[in-house]
Amino acid sequence: MDFALTEQQQLIQRAAREFAEKELAAGAIERDRTEEFPMDILKKLGDAGLIGLQFPKEFGGKGIDYLSFILVVEELCKVDSAFGIAYAISSTFTTGIELFGSKEQKQHCMPRLFAGDAIGCFALTEPDAGSDAGAAKAAAVREGDHYIINGTKHFITNGAVADYCMLIANTDPSKGAKGLSAFLVDLKTTPGVRVGHIENKCGIRSAKVAELIFEDVQIPADRLIGEEGKGFKYALTALNAGRLGVAAQGIGLAQAAFDTAKEYMKERKQFGKPICANQYLAFRMADLETEIDMARLLLYKGVWKQQNGENFAIDASKAKLVCTNTAMKVTTECIQSMGGAGYMREQQVERMFRDAKITQIYEGTNEIQRLIISGDIFR
Numbered sequence: 001m002d003f004a005l006t007e008q009q010q011l012i013q014r015a016a017r018e019f020a021e022k023e024l025a026a027g028a029i030e031r032d033r034t035e036e037f038p039m040d041i042l043k044k045l046g047d048a049g050l051i052g053l054q055f056p057k058e059f060g061g062k063g064i065d066y067l068s069f070i071l072v073v074e075e076l077c078k079v080d081s082a083f084g085i086a087y088a089i090s091s092t093f094t095t096g097i098e099l100f101g102s103k104e105q106k107q108h109c110m111p112r113l114f115a116g117d118a119i120g121c122f123a124l125t126e127p128d129a130g131s132d133a134g135a136a137k138a139a140a141v142r143e144g145d146h147y148i149i150n151g152t153k154h155f156i157t158n159g160a161v162a163d164y165c166m167l168i169a170n171t172d173p174s175k176g177a178k179g180l181s182a183f184l185v186d187l188k189t190t191p192g193v194r195v196g197h198i199e200n201k202c203g204i205r206s207a208k209v210a211e212l213i214f215e216d217v218q219i220p221a222d223r224l225i226g227e228e229g230k231g232f233k234y235a236l237t238a239l240n241a242g243r244l245g246v247a248a249q250g251i252g253l254a255q256a257a258f259d260t261a262k263e264y265m266k267e268r269k270q271f272g273k274p275i276c277a278n279q280y281l282a283f284r285m286a287d288l289e290t291e292i293d294m295a296r297l298l299l300y301k302g303v304w305k306q307q308n309g310e311n312f313a314i315d316a317s318k319a320k321l322v323c324t325n326t327a328m329k330v331t332t333e334c335i336q337s338m339g340g341a342g343y344m345r346e347q348q349v350e351r352m353f354r355d356a357k358i359t360q361i362y363e364g365t366n367e368i369q370r371l372i373i374s375g376d377i378f379r
Contacts, residue, residue, distance in 0.1 A: 005067075005071075008064065008068070009065075009067060009068055009071060012050070012053065012064070012068045012071055012072065013071040013072075013075060015048065015049075015050065016050055016071060016072040016075035016076060017075045017078075019044075019045065019048055019050065019075075019076075020075050020076050020078065020079040020080070021079065023041050023044055023045075024041065024076065024079045024080040024083055025079050025080075028079060028080040028348065028351070029345060029346070029348065029351070031080065031082065031083075031205070031206035032082070032205045032206060032351050033205075034206070035200075035205045035206055035208075036206055037082075037083075037086065037160075037161050037206050037207065037208050038083065038206070039119075039161065041083065042083075042086075042087070042116045042119060043115075043116040043117065044116065045087070045116050046114060046115045046116020046117065047115075047116060049062065050072050051087070051113065051114050051115075051116055052094070052110070052113065052114030053065070053068040053069045053072065054066045054068065054069045054091075055094060055098055055110065055114070056098070059098075059106045059107060059110035059111060059114075060110055060111040060113075060114040060115065061110065061114055062114075065307050066241075066244070066303050066306050066307050067300065067303045067304075067307065069091065069245075070244060070245070070248045070299070070300075070303050071248075072087070073085075073087065073088050073245050073248035073249060073252065074248045074249075074251050074252040074255070075252065076252070077248065077249045077251075077252025077253055077256075078252045078253070078255055078256040078259075079256070080206070081204060081249050081252060081253050081352070081355045082203075082204040082205060082206040082207040082355065083206065083207070084249055084252060085157065085204055085207055085245075085246070085249050086119065086157065086158055086207045086208075088242070088245035088246070088248070088249060089120075089121060089122060089157045089158055089242070089245070090113060090119045090120040090121070090158060090162075091241075091242075091245060092120075092122050092238050092239070092241060092242035092245065093120030093121055093122050093162075093164065093165065093166050093238075094109075094110065094113055094120060095238045095241045095242070096122070096166040096182065096225065096234055096235070096237075096238040097109065097110065097166065097184065097225070098110075099234070099237060099238070100182065100225050100226040100230075100234045100237075101184065101225050101226070102222070102225075104222065105184050105222075105223070105225065108184070109163075109164045109184070112163070113164075118163035118164065119158055119161060119162050119163060119164075120158065120162055120163065120164045120165065120166070121156050121157060121158035121159050121162035121164070121165045121166075121187075121212075122156070122157075122165065122166050122235075122238065122239075122242070123153040123156050123159070123165045123166065123167045123168065123185075123212055124136065124153070124168045124235050125153060125154060125155045125156065126138060126151070126152060126153055126154060127152060127154055130155075131364070131365060131367075131368050133168075133232070133235065134176060134177030134180070134232055135176075135177075136151075136168055136169070136170060136180060137151060137170060137173075138150070138151025138152065138153065138167070138168070138169040138170060138214065139151055139169060139170050139171075139173070140169035140170065140171050140181060140183060141171075142171070142221070144221075145220065145221050146218050146219060146220055146221060147171075147183065147218070147219055147221060147223070147224070148216060148217065148218055149167070149169055149183070149185075149192075149214045149216075149217040149218075149219065150214055150215060150216060150217070151169060151214050152196065152211060152212070152213050152214070153167070153211065153212045153214075154196075154197070154210075154211040154212075155199065155209055155211075155362070156209065156210055156211070156212050157204075157207055157208075157209050157362070158207070158208060158209075159195060159198075159208060159209060159210035159211065159212050160195050160198050160208035160209075160210035161208045162187050163186065163187060163188055164184065164185065164186060164187065165184075165185050165187055165212070166182055166183070166184065166225065166234075166235075166238070167182065167183045167184075167185045167214075168180050168181070168182055168183075168231045168232070168235050169181060169183060169231070171228050171229065171231075172228070172229065175229065177232045178229055178232070179229060180229070180231035180232040180235075181224060181225075181227075181228045181229060181230065181231040182224070182225035182226060182230070182231035182234045182235065183219060183223050183224055183225060184223045184225055185214075185217070185219060185223065187212070190217055190218075190219060191217070191218070192214060192215045192216050192217035192218070193212065193213070193214055193217055194212075194213050194215070195210050195211070195212060195213075196210065196211030196212065196213045197210065197211045198210045198211075199211075201358070202354050202357060202358070203351070203353075203354035203355035203356070203357055203358050204355050204358055205354075236313075239363060239364065240306075240312060240313045240316045241306065241316070242363050243316040243317060243319065243320040243363050243364065243369075244299065244302055244303055244306065244312075244316050244319060244320070245363075246320055246323075246324065246359055246362065246363045247295075247298075247299045247302070247316075247319040247320045247322075247323035247324065248299060248323070249324075249327075249359055250295070250320075250323035250324040250325075250326060250327035250356065250359045251292065251295060251296050251299060251323050251326070251327070253327040253330075253331060253352045253355055253356050253359070254288075254292050254295070254323075254326050254327045254329075254330040254331065254356075255292055256348075256352055257327075257330050257331045257334040257335075257349050257352045257353070258285070258288055258289065258292060258330055258334060260334065260338075260347065260348065260349050260352075261285070261334035261337050261338055261342070261349065262276075262285065264337075264338050264341065264342075264347070265281060265285070265337060265338075268338075268341070275337075281337055284333060284337060285337070288329075288330050288333055288334070291326050291329070291330070292326060292330065294322075295319075295322045295323045295326040296323075298315075298318055298319050298322050298323070299319040299323055301315055301319075302315035302316050302318070302319040313372070314372065314373060314376045317364075317369040317372045317373050318369070318373060320363065320364070320366070320369055321366050321369040321370065321373070323359075324356070324359035324360045324366060325360065325366065327352075327356040327359055328353075328356045328357060328359070328360060330356075331349060331352045331353040331356045332353060334349050335349050335350060335353055
């Protein structure tokens with residue numbers, strides 16, 4: 001087993017790191033304050049060739065691999081995880097289209113997404129269907145060569161700015177989860193679609209998480225993704241890939257907080273010496289670095305299985321569980337190691353701490369990940 005990144009992956013990682021430092025770093029605190037999502041920077045990311053790395057060249061992707069995408073997510077999230085997760089969630093949408101959509105559907109949206117001219121979202125969660133996603137009530141009724149859609153989705157990352165969504169709606173309520181179907185919806189140009197409440201969040205504040213309302217929305221029947229009744233299956237498949245993206249967000253946050261605390265501890269002096277000379281604090285950092293490395297290896301194992309066409313669902317759940325718990329622990333401990341300075345906004349670790357919390361909740365709460373993992377153990 002080779003643990004080294006290829007030369008191409010190293011180049012992509014370096015390019016993403018340099019992009020984040022140049023384009024994201026200076027405005028991260030201000031975007032956190034204003035909650036503004038920088039579509040202009042997304043366009044620059046597309047111009048830099050860092051969107052669509054894992055998708056086919058036929059539709060504007062780069063045709064490289066999923067690990068390259070994960071490396072970009074990690075580097076972006078080190079600097080601004082709100083931007084990084086917006087990038088990752090748009091990829092979850094694209095994964096659903098790439099795996100299950102028609103050639104026409106792919107051609108319709110993928111080139112614009114990869115150029116940074118558009119962004120996608122994944123509309124599954126509803127007010128009464130969170131962890132129990134199979135209970136979704138948004139309805140899609142077939143009428144001739146169209147579907148009429150009514151319902152509300154909420155907590156949709158990118159919802160307020162997205163151009164496209166993969167919408168999960170019920171085409172046969174009598175079948176429960178097996179009656180759910182998936183649709184490609186143009187959010188900005190389809191009559192009857194509107195953005196409802198935009199969430200005021202603890203963290204990832206510049207990522208536009210919003211309610212999407214569908215009122216008598218008429219879409220062509222050819223916007224059905226795949227087959228009727230397969231929407232829940234499609235959603236879970238896309239979410240497996242999405243969980244690897246959230247795991248990468250967690251690793252990015254943990255690594256950034258660790259690096260910030262390390263530099264602070266080398267410079268901050270108490271009792272006549274740097275606080276890193278305090279053995280208790282130094283041992284704490286040793287434990288944190290070890291935990292970050294372990295979590296990253298678990299993430300890369302899941303990515304390796306995904307790239308090799310193996311079933312990676314359980315690995316994705318394990319990676320999501322461990323990497324996000326690591327993010328929460330590391331950001332908390334790094335604030336503690338930095339004392340009062342770590343609590344102040346200019347050090348940015350407090351923002352990483354706030355951003356880390358949501359990683360344990362979205363793309364399936366960590367309790368749901370334990371349910372999935374334990375179900376596999378005792379099947």
